Amino acid sequence: MIRSLSAALGPRMKDVLKKSTLFCHGTTVAENALLTGKWSRAGMITTRGFEDTLFIMRGRAEFSLSGQTALTSPIRRRKAPPLISRNDIQGVNERIDHKGRIVVPMKSKDANTALERIANDEIESIGVCLLWSFVNPKHEEVIKKLLETRYPGVMVTLSSDVAPQIGEYERMSTTALNACLAPVASRHLLKLQRKLSDNGLRCGVQIVEGHGGAIPIQKAVANPVGAVESGPAAGVTATSQLGQVMGIRNIIAADMGGTTFKVSVIIDGGIRYATDPTILGYSMLTPKIDIMSIGAGGGSIAWIEDVTGLLKVGPLSAGSKPGPICYGLGGNKPTVTDADLLLGYLDEEYFLGGKMKLRRDLATKAMRDQIARPLKINEAEAAYGVFMITTAQMSDLIRNLTVERGRNPRDFVLFAYGGAGPVHCSALAQELGIGKVIIPAMASVQGAFGAATSDVVHEYGHTDFLAIPADVQRINDDFKEIVNKAIGDLKSEGFSHSDINIARSLEIRYKRQVHQLIVPVPDKLVLTAKDLRSVYKRFAALYEEAYGKGSAYEEAGTEIVNFRVRATGKLKKPSFSKAKLGHKNSSQALRKPRRVYFGPEDGWVGTDIFTWDDLDPGNQMLGPAIVETPITTIVVRQGQRGMLDAFRNFVITFDGDHR
């Protein structure tokens, strides 16, 4: 990273670092370690009798495929390879019950024996996950002390720290992820910090987390699981920030790359958090932005099904190597990107700003031989079929995400980014009846931009099962303890009172039902019985909103499950520079027009081609038109209007009925 920084900034690097007031880093070290299988060997201590929890996984097995393909292929199911080998897991005789009462006290001698059995030179890290530790962490803490005294070099992850929530499988999986990633991540991050300060950086380094906020590097080192999938999360944060500036509250943030299409939904300005997040088949309880993905991307392969002769796209992908046929890197199966090229959406001479020349000849031949001929249609129709099927799959995902929450996609603005997103977004919006699409000026670096605009965020949780109506004093006491810790943490990181924001909430559920909901609590230091009554009322309303009318079983009673505190330390943010809108005429950005295919009804249409770099804020154009940027291509379809706004975002709107 230092190397690429210095490549980009050259001799100015030290100067820039010296003057920097904020350094945010979105790291993929955790995902990379998981993807390449290069996590550290870790040990795990658990309650005796439950050593296989990590392997049983509550019966979960992942499909490499999704949707209907997965249903019809039970034989293709696999479990994710275990993070910790069974040999490195030891049980210790102890037991705590659901109220946190100690049923069987833990003897230090037993804990020591368990530790001795797993400790060896190769174990750099040990996780501890005991039953009910999130209610009573005493035994876990004793083990931590023992570890620190006897094995000072070994990193320790307690489940009651990293995932203090009910559900021993998910909690242990989170603990295991953290224990396995901690040594790798700390090496990487500490090296980074050293190099940065060697090169003159004076401010602290912040690491972006999967919940979209950042935490200081010293904390991130011990909590690498929190940084998992922070890249896509930062993209959503940036989108939400941009939406705030633009006054847009309902957003579909869509990121389409080479292999996946990722979507997150922002409703009423609020980012949604995942309820049951997983990474590569491993469950994790760390707060994480809810981002759904399907295997639809530029590399998705088009094929004809045997017997039925139907056209299919995916789930197999050519990825980036060998990639689409037109890359000329040895791919021989037609992909979505090949279709985009044949339809004239992409320019073979100006792909990635001309950095890569595309092989139209190869793509044409494959599309003809493998798709068009068997279907007895021409290549353009075949390519358009591939394009439409991909669009339909993406729209189905978005439709599910919005309608499942009782919302209509028409009420949203679509923000499209990622390499292949802007090519498809206008058709996608048309399909869903969405009236406005925004391709952010930062489309290619949405994640980095998100990192730069994030605040320091610490999430705290504490489980205390309290039947409602609960004792007001106890609630206040529970909150007070967490809030004091939160403020202390942020102060120690250099934040002053005025920069600290504390948001408290309660996780509440109906007793006999499974779902839990997070309900914000009034922003007061001491809550009254009346405040709480309004919280409970709010819970009932939220429950019905989330799960449907009549979905609550009130007679079973309600209870508080978790106390949550989100502590935010405000960081300085880059401001969005707003330009003055100039003239509408965009002709100065025109390049040579070309013929582009917009479906069997319209056929090939002579289309204006614009260079994004040459457009000025305020410039407009009518579809069909194509705008080429150095990193992506934007397609404006018939009946749509394109415009560069004051922030240099590209905005597509629809005139009249856009279906």
Next chain:
Amino acid sequence: MTSLDPVTFEILRHRLWQITDEMAVTLKKVSGSPSVTEVQDINVSLFRKNGDIMTSGWGIPWHITSAGAACRHIVKKFGNDIAEGDDFIVNDPYVAAIHCPDIYMISPIHYRGKLMGWCANFVHVTDIGAIDPGGFSPSATEVFQEGLRFEGIRIVEKGRLRQDLLDAITHMTREPGLVGLDITSQIAANNVAKMRFRELVERYGVSTINNVMDGLIRNSEAQMRAKLRELPDGSWKAVSYMEVEGENCRIPLTMTKKGDSCVFDLTGASPQINRALNCTYWGMVGGVCGAFFSIMCEGISWNEGILKCLSIIAPKGTIVNCNFPAPVSISTVGATAAIACSCITAMSKMLLASEGHKGDAFAVGCGCAATMRHSGKNQEGHYYVSGLWDHSVGSGGAKSFEDGLDTSGGQCGILTSMRSPNIETTELRFPLLYLFRRHCPDSGGPGKFRGGASGDCAVIPYSYGGDGIKLIVSGWGVDAAGSAGLSGGYPGSCAKFVMFEGNLREMRKSRLPAEFAEISGPSSIIPPQYVGVFDENKILYVRWAGGGGYGNPIEREPKAVLADVKKYLVSVQSARDLYGVVIDVPKMTINEEKTQLLRHRLQAKRITLQETRSATTMSRVAKQRVVSEHVDVITVGSKKQYRCSNCHFLLSDARKDWKLKVPVRDVPLSRSRMLLGAADSVQFILREFSCPSCGRIMDVEMVARDEPFLIDKVSH
């Protein structure tokens, strides 16, 4: 293939699937009950207006065909009296559903007043007001004791819920609140389906949608028939057993495949019994078709088109097609599942007779039932009914190329949607405390590829109110192993239910038991169907069945055996006795020399020929057809002969069956080291067929002592 353009077709196929997906999400959201949300005992599907299955979605596959039958029944019963916005309930197993607690919500989908199709879903509701709490009734001797039974009532009339009717239903159950929610969630799920479907018709037009629905079914049939034509003709046999009050009920199957269709013949099944493990006609169809979908239909939309390739013979009055009013409340996990086990084995043997489709073969996983319900007063003094769902993770059968999944796959290894709740969520809601829950060593069927390990657990009552907990056990697979192996692989372990005497006060004085062997105190075996009191002086132990193995255990990679030992999935002793792998303890390394010697000895002891008769060994002749992993057919002169594919020894004339010509060794299950925890019953044996020349085990049958050989016929 279809008159529609292929792009629109594919787009609509995906959209229709998405509708079922959204139905499942709605069920889970609105119901919020553990059996729906955490265990996923549900199914969702869409049907044509005549009840033909069009798109089946997630859930338990037994119910797909039954839901279709339920739609047809509503058409028959209500005729012209079906209006837009109506929702119907069917749960009568003699009409369509499989057992009473699985309530089917059946709703017509109209567009501009015209019937376009149906949507249906089922939920296993928390209670149905039967003689025993929770829906499974071991005490019942006729269906009248198995709770509310509706052969079709209109619960929603033209969009208006008939609240009095819903109240009447919930009022007659032990858990009115939760059952009410379950039913509400079912109505909500179908409302979503109706709305989405209408949106599609609005957008694409009636004829396009009808064309797609026709096309989907036609395509599946064409794909299925094409696949069947690629497979050899022949007939394959399998048998399953269920223990009921000391008797063994037998479920034999002969599957005959000719050209592009299959016949499943269950003739010979035991007469019906007066216990609830019987299944009705629809339970039987669900078992056959659910297994067929899961094993044979990869990549094909599961719908009516596939069913056109199947026919079924099941004599009335038997345990697989019982007469009214025989009790059937355990059928879903009883006869239906046992039928599926037989079907999985027969179909897999057919797939193994084709080199191109060998990879689809699947040994049976978790061939047992270990269904537990418990009720009583919880920690807070409230009455509750619930399940113990640990076994629902199941165990996967081995495949021809890799091990079965450990603790995954649900019952039969194909109920892939099933999950188990966390221990903590169970302990929070119910007055129970787990002593352990773990992988059960030596539970996976030994084989070249090991069957998936099952698990076991021990539970004690904890801080309950009142007079203890009522425990209802609905099981089988305790005496006979239900997870058959393939190609010489051994079956997975039997299930086991034991009640120990003991209490927490005593146990906590030393260490809490953390595995079966550590539980002390007098114990008694719980019969597979049982209702009893579970109190603070008892410890319940439950083990469910492991998955069947594939191929010969002594051909398993020694390294893989060592890895299993290190994972506590195979014991050191079993590694030696079953896999012929000698492990030096405590170094935990393979003793190569001793292993080689032992493996040689294990195989050599089965050689019955005094000398190698080279004249009958035919290596140079190319095989004409594969019959199984270990047997192929060659032509010698004008005669076709069966040959051992390992040593090329000629086994027999191909007009006779090779099994009649090779050495057979019967090992009583109780004495077999191959099978963990087999009960003391001497009725069941492992029948090992081996090559007389090289000693390789060619097939293993888990059968009753008097069962005739399971002779498969492959046309050549």
